[in-house]
Amino acid sequence: MGETAVSPVQVTGTVLTTRRVDAYHALTVVAPGIAERFRPGHFVTVAVGGPHTSMPARRAFSVHDVKPDYGGTVEFVFAVRGPGTSWLAERKARDTLDLVGPLGRPFPLPRDPCACVLVGGEYGSASLFALADSLQQRGCRVDFVLGAASADRVFGALRARRMGETTTLTTEDGSLGLRGRVTDALPSVIADARADVVYAAGPMAMLRGVTAVAVEFDIPVQVSVEEAMACGYGVCMTCVIPVIGEDGVTRMVRSCVEGPVFRGERVRFEDVGTIPFDALGAPGGRAQEGGAHTRNVS
Amino acid sequence: MLTPEMSVDMRTYLAHVELPNPITTAAGCAASGAELSQFFDLSRLGALVTHSITMAPRAGRPTPRMAETPSGMLNAVGLQGPGIEVFLDRELPLLADRGARAVVSIAGGSVAEYTALARRLADAPGVTAVEVNLSCPNVEDLGRVFARDPAASAEVLASVRATMRYDVPVVAKLAPDVADIVAVARACVDGGADALALINSPLGMSIDVETMRPSLAAGTGGLSGPAIRPLAVRCLWQVHAALPGVPIVGMGGVMTGRDALELILAGACAVSVGTALFHDPYACLRILRELEDLLKERGFERLADAVGLAHRPPGAGPRHRIDLEESSL
Numbered sequence: 063m064g065e066t067a068v069s070p071v072q073v074t075g076t077v078l079t080t081r082r083v084d085a086y087h088a089l090t091v092v093a094p095g096i097a098e099r100f101r102p103g104h105f106v107t108v109a110v111g112g113p114h115t116s117m118p119a120r121r122a123f124s125v126h127d128v129k130p131d132y133g134g135t136v137e138f139v140f141a142v143r144g145p146g147t148s149w150l151a152e153r154k155a156r157d158t159l160d161l162v163g164p165l166g167r168p169f170p171l172p173r174d175p176c177a178c179v180l181v182g183g184e185y186g187s188a189s190l191f192a193l194a195d196s197l198q199q200r201g202c203r204v205d206f207v208l209g210a211a212s213a214d215r216v217f218g219a220l221r222a223r224r225m226g227e228t229t230t231l232t233t234e235d236g237s238l239g240l241r242g243r244v245t246d247a248l249p250s251v252i253a254d255a256r257a258d259v260v261y262a263a264g265p266m267a268m269l270r271g272v273t274a275v276a277v278e279f280d281i282p283v284q285v286s287v288e289e290a291m292a293c294g295y296g297v298c299m300t301c302v303i304p305v306i307g308e309d310g311v312t313r314m315v316r317s318c319v320e321g322p323v324f325r326g327e328r329v330r331f332e333d334v335g336t337i338p339f340d341a342l343g344a345p346g347g348r349a350q351e352g353g354a355h356t357r358n359v360s
Numbered sequence: 361m362l363t364p365e366m367s368v369d370m371r372t373y374l375a376h377v378e379l380p381n382p383i384t385t386a387a388g389c390a391a392s393g394a395e396l397s398q399f400f401d402l403s404r405l406g407a408l409v410t411h412s413i414t415m416a417p418r419a420g421r422p423t424p425r426m427a428e429t430p431s432g433m434l435n436a437v438g439l440q441g442p443g444i445e446v447f448l449d450r451e452l453p454l455l456a457d458r459g460a461r462a463v464v465s466i467a468g469g470s471v472a473e474y475t476a477l478a479r480r481l482a483d484a485p486g487v488t489a490v491e492v493n494l495s496c497p498n499v500e501d502l503g504r505v506f507a508r509d510p511a512a513s514a515e516v517l518a519s520v521r522a523t524m525r526y527d528v529p530v531v532a533k534l535a536p537d538v539a540d541i542v543a544v545a546r547a548c549v550d551g552g553a554d555a556l557a558l559i560n561s562p563l564g565m566s567i568d569v570e571t572m573r574p575s576l577a578a579g580t581g582g583l584s585g586p587a588i589r590p591l592a593v594r595c596l597w598q599v600h601a602a603l604p605g606v607p608i609v610g611m612g613g614v615m616t617g618r619d620a621l622e623l624i625l626a627g628a629c630a631v632s633v634g635t636a637l638f639h640d641p642y643a644c645l646r647i648l649r650e651l652e653d654l655l656k657e658r659g660f661e662r663l664a665d666a667v668g669l670a671h672r673p674p675g676a677g678p679r680h681r682i683d684l685e686e687s688s689l
Contacts, residue, residue, distance in 0.1 A: 070399075071399075072642060110637060115639075116430055116586075118585045118615075118636070119426065119433055219377075242537070292433065292435075293639075295396075297389060297395050298389075298426065299391065299425070300423070300424070303423070314440060335577065337419045337422050343419035343443070353375075
């Protein structure tokens with residue numbers, strides 16, 4: 063299931079189409095260099111605010127779709143959450159955008175056909191359709207579980223129904239599908255599909271719950287995390303989460319280059335937002351014995 | 361006469377070390393260097409300044425570590441890094457392999473720790489210069505930051521200078537949020553610094569009005585980006601005026617060639633690019649190209665002629681005037 067990294071490129075892409083999808087926006091951008099290198103799970107970062115922007119941080123979005131039109135297009139989905147995403151929502155066809163991608167470690171694919179449950183929360187599900195396509199091409203069975211707070215925030219329900227062997231929808235307010243969360247529906251979907259593997263993308267709390275369910279069924283789970291980042295290509299060091307390595311040692315690793323896809327059981331979800339005391343290089347931890355007296359400095 | 365095809369001599373000197381051009385990455389803004397080398401050849405940089413290396417591995421600060429602010433950002437990474445052994449085993453050889461001129465930034469909590477780092481670097485091949493990050497709390501002085509204390513800064517510089525090989529320049533990196541930056545600069549030079557680098561990011565803070573809590577887990581963070589450029593220009597101006605013979609690496613919110621030129625006119629002979637690298641992986645090369653074009657437009661044949669030029673007396677006129685060059689027509 064090993065995947066080798068591909069080199070990202072920076073592209074000034076022309077916006078081809080813009081559309082509203084319920085609570086979300088989707089932009090399709092002509093970006094041949096990114097489209098040809100894309101594999102499911104990759105993401106892009108976008109510069110916002112134009113040439114003399116007051117917003118130096120790039121915005122990261124998972125890639126929803128890649129098409130061969132105009133040499134290659136990339137579509138990403140976002141919610142307006144602040145000044146950067148509202149600027150993006152105002153883009154029109156023929157505007158240009160500065161994109162860097164494809165970024166990150168994509169979803170590993172099984173060598174042999176197997177049954178896969180794909181779980182998406184909010185617009186995190188955007189990254190699952192290219193994955194479903196690749197899985198089905200390999201003869202895998204795909205079942206979807208998509209959820210959100212309300213019906214207008216469940217992304218891709220129609221496409222999931224078309225692609226999936228089964229599709230289960232959940233909303234917290236009961237406005238679509240089952241009332242509740244994806245983790246409430248997941249155990250029966252795994253059991254019915256006799257699932258061999260779970261893939262999940264969405265908010266951190268959801269990924270934690272999905273991982274717990276997969277661990278209970280003793281099947282592998284691949285999660286794509288959403289962590290705040292400024293660059294997407296590994297230089298800003300802001301998107302770190304605690305992850306247990308092959309050697310059993312917890313390290314603060316960058317979601318952008320070591321992720322965003324991780325084996326769920328390796329991510330210490332309960333410790334996200336902290337430095338676990340036993341992490342390599344934690345303050346006062348064993349790793350700092352032998353000379354370092356430095357405190358945390360900004 | 362300068363024709364448009366002629367190129368500007370962009371070479372600069374960090375003490376006695378010649379760099380092919382004045383644009384470098386800023387400490388802590390290029391990770392290990394491997395990340396940017398996916399985009400371009402690192403040997404095209406004047407130099408690559410590493411993240412601050414510590415003796416032991418450091419996990420850094422908890423998240424959130426970054427908050428965007430008007431024309432800038434706050435960040436509190438907390439010097440995350442693998443420690444000097446892994447740096448010497450893996451990161452430094454990789455930089456040498458790719459032809460990068462490595463300026464190694466070091467950070468410690470005591471004079472002894474800076475000295476120990478310098479000792480480990482003294483025999484390492486491929487160190488173009490050492491930059492001493494003084495914005496670290498001194499554990500022997502109740503956590504008072506070295507950069508705010510001229511005497512402690514001088515002590516660190518004297519010890520690192522005495523430990524490093526004579527042919528490797530030692531650069532003192534100064535913080536702007538101090539009572540008297542000229543006093544700290546002078547103390548570092550008196551202590552043995554061959555060059556100065558300024559400014560490190562001043563401490564700032566922002567509060568999320570939704571959660572009604574500080575935006576960063578660490579509370580405070582270093583403010584960077586164009587928001588701090590006037591602060592950098594002021595500090596460069598004061599330090600260059602007081603110590604005109606000391607080479608200065610300028611940094612603080614440089615996003616374009618125009619910004620780099622502003623710092624050079626204030627007194628910088630090299631310019632580091634930090635936050636712009638988070639926005640544009642090619643920022644250094646773009647800024648270098650823009651800077652060369654601006655110098656060419658203004659009739660400069662050598663970058664060195666622009667360094668500190670804004671300090672000339674009023675009415676003295678620029679040293680290089682396009683109309684004079686054209687008067688031979």
